[in-house]
Amino acid sequence: MIIKILLACVSLLVFVAHPDNVGFFPGSCFASHLTYSFCHANIFHLAVNLVVLWSLRNRIYLCASFFAAVLASFLPAYVSQPTVGLSGLIFAAIGIMWGKTGRFWDSCIAVMPFIVLTMLLPGVNGTLHLWAYMIGFIIGYIVTKYSLSIL
DSSP, rough: OOOHHHHHHHHHHHHHHHOOOOOBTTOOOHHHHHHHOOSSSSSHHHHHHHHHHHOOOOOOOOOHHHHHHHHTEEEESOOOOOOOOHHHHHHHHHOOOOHHTTTTHHHHHHHHHHHHHHSSSSTOOOOHHHHHHHHHHHHHHHHHHHHOOOO
16 A cells, blocks of 8 residues: 555656656657656546556555566557556556466456557557566566565
């Protein structure tokens, strides 16, 4: 719960303090890959991300989810607009949760319809969602298989 409140506060603070932040895009500086999760296109975008974040009932592994979202931002995205928002981090967190179960095909049945939907929406970087989810799943699976600890 504290992690969700922290993410919400940082996102709101960045939205108010820097409403013109453009996120990451091909050729953008390294820092934009670190900050894009906390930038949002508008208040509706921010609200949707926070509602989805709040709806996650399981524990969010913030450091691992953030790492997966940043790593995913460096992979090919095939979009022409800058990417902003918490959705990469959210899909990474969902990937970690499913990865810890080790049930890959069940996770695909549950999550892929949402990822495909985001790929069909104009102006949404659905490819980033796919990458973040897959990286998160791999992290969750490895952590569970080898009894590692993540934050």
